[in-house]
Amino acid sequence: MVIANPSAAAAERPPIVTLAGVGKTFDNGTEALAGVDLSVGRGEFLSLLGPSGCGKSTILRLVAGLDEPTTGVIDWHDGVAGRAAQRARNVGFVFQEPTLMPWAKVFENVWLPLRLKGVSRADAGPRIMAALESVGLADFATSYPRELSGGMKMRVSIARALATEPSVLLMDEPFAALDEITRFRLNDDLLHLWAEKAWTIVFVTHSVFESVYLSTRIAVMTGRPGHVATEVVVDEPSPRTAAFRTSAHYGEIASATSAALHEAMGE
Numbered sequence: 001m002v003i004a005n006p007s008a009a010a011a012e013r014p015p016i017v018t019l020a021g022v023g024k025t026f027d028n029g030t031e032a033l034a035g036v037d038l039s040v041g042r043g044e045f046l047s048l049l050g051p052s053g054c055g056k057s058t059i060l061r062l063v064a065g066l067d068e069p070t071t072g073v074i075d076w077h078d079g080v081a082g083r084a085a086q087r088a089r090n091v092g093f094v095f096q097e098p099t100l101m102p103w104a105k106v107f108e109n110v111w112l113p114l115r116l117k118g119v120s121r122a123d124a125g126p127r128i129m130a131a132l133e134s135v136g137l138a139d140f141a142t143s144y145p146r147e148l149s150g151g152m153k154m155r156v157s158i159a160r161a162l163a164t165e166p167s168v169l170l171m172d173e174p175f176a177a178l179d180e181i182t183r184f185r186l187n188d189d190l191l192h193l194w195a196e197k198a199w200t201i202v203f204v205t206h207s208v209f210e211s212v213y214l215s216t217r218i219a220v221m222t223g224r225p226g227h228v229a230t231e232v233v234v235d236e237p238s239p240r241t242a243a244f245r246t247s248a249h250y251g252e253i254a255s256a257t258s259a260a261l262h263e264a265m266g267e
């Protein structure tokens, strides 16, 4: 475990996107973010950890290009620029609520983002079925969302992001509404997918324990207006297992992360 100030804790991997001095003030005068410096390394699992309202979701929305920063810059290191690039960039977004269309079957729900890009049902079929296979729901392609449990709905939501083969996957507290057993299982499934697909993931959570279990690095944020106060590098190798959750090493990193969070909230 390494704890460092953000300026000192450069990501070990080459950056895919960098935020420098990013601030966001909404039209109603709410200053959500001020001076966010953050680099996302290619292939890393980065968690944003911070108190409610510190601007974590706002950071995801800015990275996704759904909103513009008021100050500072967001640089992508993929050699393309502008709005067209943002569309081509293929950033996946998984929200806290699975946000499925209740009248459409699982297959149609997963097809939606591809359909919006003009990919036909026949062309999308193999990718949709592969994505459903990855999350263990291939047998539920013709089910309706109402026939699924909360955890299964979240799996569909992850499959929907997976089908688009995103270069960066942004996840906004995806497991917050689930019971602990389901949450642990989905944590493991997500780690397997991350290892298999070599994704870059930016994951928002309130939970110190979840962030330590999942992440290669944790950006600890201050209260509003939020910025990154400290970064924690979680030096536990993959694959992580249930034994890691109960290890002394996990306990040490969790208590250091918790202390860093409390200090950041006092800033």
Ligand SMILES: Nc1ncnc2c1ncn2[C@@H]1O[C@H](COP(=O)(O)OP(=O)(O)OP(=O)(O)O)[C@@H](O)[C@H]1O
Residues within 6 Å of the ligand: 026, 027, 028, 030, 031, 032, 050, 051, 052, 053, 054, 055, 056, 057, 058, 059, 206, 224
């Ligand atoms: N569109 C908006 N207009 C005005 N204020 C907004 C808007 N979106 C977010 N905010 C405010 O900006 C601040 C940061 O919100 P954000 O949702 O990014 O925080 P968060 O850290 O993700 O919170 P939580 O953990 O509770 O989801 C909050 O005070 C919120 O009320």
